[in-house]
Amino acid sequence: MPTWVQVVYLLCAVGFILALKGLSGPRTARSGNLIGAAAAVVACVLPFVYVDRLEHVPLMLGAVAVGTVGGVLGARRVQMTQMPQMVALFNGVGGGAAALVALLELRHMTDAVGGGELPGFDLAATAFTIFVGSVSFAGSLVTFAKLQELMTSRPVTFPGLPALFALLLVGAIALSVVTVTDAALAWAVVLCVVGLVFGVLLVLPVGGADVPIVISLLNAFTGLTVAAGGYVLGNTVLLVGGTLVGSAGTFLTLLMARAMGRSVANIMFGALKGGSTLGGGVASDRPVRSAGPDDVGIVLAYASRVIIVPGYGLAVAQAQHTLRELVDLLLKRGIKVDYAIHPVAGRMPGHMNVLLAEAQVPYEQLIEMDDINGEFKHTDVVLVVGANDVVNPAAKTTPGAPIYGMPILNADEAHQIVFMKRSMRPGFAGIENELLFDPKTTLLFGDAKDSLAKLLKAVESL
Amino acid sequence: MTEGVVWLTIFVLSVFVGIEVISKVSSTLHTPLMSGANAIHGIILLGAILVTGTTESTFALIVGLVAIVLATVNMVGGFVVTDRMLQMFTRRKPARSPADTDGGAR
Numbered sequence: 001m002p003t004w005v006q007v008v009y010l011l012c013a014v015g016f017i018l019a020l021k022g023l024s025g026p027r028t029a030r031s032g033n034l035i036g037a038a039a040a041v042v043a044c045v046l047p048f049v050y051v052d053r054l055e056h057v058p059l060m061l062g063a064v065a066v067g068t069v070g071g072v073l074g075a076r077r078v079q080m081t082q083m084p085q086m087v088a089l090f091n092g093v094g095g096g097a098a099a100l101v102a103l104l105e106l107r108h109m110t111d112a113v114g115g116g117e118l119p120g121f122d123l124a125a126t127a128f129t130i131f132v133g134s135v136s137f138a139g140s141l142v143t144f145a146k147l148q149e150l151m152t153s154r155p156v157t158f159p160g161l162p163a164l165f166a167l168l169l170v171g172a173i174a175l176s177v178v179t180v181t182d183a184a185l186a187w188a189v190v191l192c193v194v195g196l197v198f199g200v201l202l203v204l205p206v207g208g209a210d211v212p213i214v215i216s217l218l219n220a221f222t223g224l225t226v227a228a229g230g231y232v233l234g235n236t237v238l239l240v241g242g243t244l245v246g247s248a249g250t251f252l253t254l255l256m257a258r259a260m261g262r263s264v265a266n267i268m269f270g271a272l273k274g275g276s277t278l279g280g281g282v283a284s285d286r287p288v289r290s291a292g293p294d295d296v297g298i299v300l301a302y303a304s305r306v307i308i309v310p311g312y313g314l315a316v317a318q319a320q321h322t323l324r325e326l327v328d329l330l331l332k333r334g335i336k337v338d339y340a341i342h343p344v345a346g347r348m349p350g351h352m353n354v355l356l357a358e359a360q361v362p363y364e365q366l367i368e369m370d371d372i373n374g375e376f377k378h379t380d381v382v383l384v385v386g387a388n389d390v391v392n393p394a395a396k397t398t399p400g401a402p403i404y405g406m407p408i409l410n411a412d413e414a415h416q417i418v419f420m421k422r423s424m425r426p427g428f429a430g431i432e433n434e435l436l437f438d439p440k441t442t443l444l445f446g447d448a449k450d451s452l453a454k455l456l457k458a459v460e461s462l
Numbered sequence: 463m464t465e466g467v468v469w470l471t472i473f474v475l476s477v478f479v480g481i482e483v484i485s486k487v488s489s490t491l492h493t494p495l496m497s498g499a500n501a502i503h504g505i506i507l508l509g510a511i512l513v514t515g516t517t518e519s520t521f522a523l524i525v526g527l528v529a530i531v532l533a534t535v536n537m538v539g540g541f542v543v544t545d546r547m548l549q550m551f552t553r554r555k556p557a558r559s560p561a562d563t564d565g566g567a568r
Contacts, residue, residue: 016502016505017479017483019498019502020480020483020484020495020498020502021483023484023487023491023494023495023498023499023544024483024484024486024487024488024495025487025491026488026490026491029491029495029498029548030545030548030549032498033494033498033501033541033544033545033548034545036498036501036502036541037501037541037545040501040502040504040505040507040537040541043505043508044505044507044508044511044537046508047511047512047515048511051515051516054516055515055516055517055518056514056515056517056523056526056527057515059523059527060511060514060515060526060530062527063527063528063531063534064530064531064534066531066534067507067530067531067532067533067534067535067537067538068534068538070531070534070535070539071534071535071536071537071538071540071542072538072539072542074535074539074543075538075539075540075542075543075546076542076546078543080547083493083497083543083547086539086543087493087496087500087540087543090497090500090501090504090535090536090539090540090543091500091503091536093532093533093535093536094500094503094506094532094533094536094537094540096529096532097506097507097510097529097530097532097533097536098506098509098533100510100525100526100528100532101506101509101510101513101526101529101533103525104514104517104522104525104526105513107519107522108513108516121466216496219499219500219503222500222503223499223503225506226505226506226509227473227476229506229509230509231469231473233509233512233513235509236472237505237508238505238508238509239469239472239473239476240472240476241502241503241505242503242505242506243472243473243476243477243480244476244479244480244483244499244502245480245499245500245502245503246477246480247476247477247478247479247480247481248480248481248483248484248495248499249480249496249499251480251481251485252484252495252496252499255487255489255492256492259489259492343489343492348492348493348496349489349492349493350490350491350492350493353490354493354494354547354550358550368489368490
């Protein structure tokens with residue numbers, strides 16, 4: 001490899017560092033992402049320039065074109081509400097690609113030496129990439145299926161799962177050892193299959209609300225496989241890029257878990273211990289107080305302080321724009337209105353900010369949990385739109401509930417609470433919400449967009 | 463220093479850099495950051511090109527091309543979807559400091 005190529009690779013690696021740095025601040029995020037994209041493109045063009053006798057160039061360019069079309073279409077068409085599963089899918093295919101590259105590299109190595117001695121550490125890194133890449137691929141596809149609701153989003157467990165888990169892990173280690181000592185492709189393929197099964201079993205016991213944490217963790221896994229691949233190929237940009245994603249991704253996973261007040265271990269394996277007795281996921285038939293849009297409109301119009309708690313249901317109903325109109329109207333009447341943003345509102349930390357930004361809600365009106373929690377006591381009306389778990393007092397009062405320990409918005413301290421709900425079905429975590437039965441609470445049933453439009457009319461006519 | 467140790471050094475330093483550069487991220491940006499990091503590991507495309515471009519067997523070529531398609535989807539799709547998310551933040555003027563929120567919880 002010529003020196004200039006190595007220098008350009010180094011620059012690309014620096015580009016990735018700057019990209020992550022940029023992405024962690026709101027003002028620099030977009031340029032950071034572009035720097036990362038530029039570095040990635042430059043790094044991928046390089047082999048076409050410097051590698052002598054690079055073969056199959058037209059075919060490879062064709063494959064890149066196919067992938068580009070697929071990636072751009074997927075990324076452009078996906079609705080903002082479905083973004084978490086899109087990220088999962090992109091992560092999965094990346095892990096799959098890393099595993100395939102490692103399989104090919106193993107073949108190369110065995111061919112090149114022709115039965116001679118192979119460097120053990122290279123083989124170990126290859127085995128690692130094959131296994132973890134497969135885990136990431138299969139695991140990401142299951143997270144995709146859970147979030148897309150192609151399958152139940154509830155934790156799936158069965159007796160003997162922990163034992164099967166341990167068995168597969170031991171099997172994977174044994175197969176890795178065989179791959180290292182024997183360097184046989186057949187064993188590596190079996191290792192790949194074991195990885196796929198392991199990936200599925202790893203994600204099945206995780207409940208829907210926790211899936212984003214798993215995506216983040218698998219993201220870090222894929223990063224590490226890319227790093228191992230970079231070591232085997234002797235390529236610095238793969239090594240640095242992959243390691244950065246591995247470590248930053250792991251750290252980000254911990255940050256996210258902390259925002260939910262949970263430990264990563266509890267999220268991954270909590271269901272295996274058979275922890276929760278709650279979360280039957282059935283609608284309750286206890287009495288609640290409900291009202292029509294006109295009554296709720298009056299309550300809102302004559303309040304002096306209103307806090308909106310938006311949730312995923314708002315985004316599903318595509319009602320962000322109508323909500324913004326309602327808030328604008330209330331502001332015009334001189335009412336102080338803010339949005340209370342729970343760190344995990346939506347499906348992923350920070351997801352709600354993206355969804356509301358899409359509806360052009362001014363940044364200043366989005367108040368984060370810690371800053372607004374003290375204000376609920378002085379609030380006349382809290383309007384909960386399509387949220388549930390983030391205001392569920394069970395997080396404070398019911399040890400053993402799946403969300404116990406998660407910090408929540410103190411909506412229960414307000415003078416009056418209005419829940420906009422489609423039905424009495426529990427939230428994503430599948431736990432009944434005591435707040436719905438609170439005497440201060442009024443329910444407004446119906447599709448969020450429809451109800452908001454009616455509310456808007458009701459307030460306008462006052 | 464042997465070559466293995468050089469690689470180990472790069473690895474260990476990268477681990478610390480990776481943690482350090484994102485340690486101050488606000489919870490608002492968790493989703494785009496995850497997505498951006500996801501796009502960065504699409505760089506496995508480079509590995510796929512290097513491996514596929516030097517193979518002679520037809521079977522390996524097919525596997526390699528599949529890897530290239532998958533890696534490109536990861537890389538291109540990842541950066542595009544991240545940009546789409548971030549577009550929505552650009553119009554705003556952050557009034558408050560975005561820091562200090564990652565611990566959002568406790």
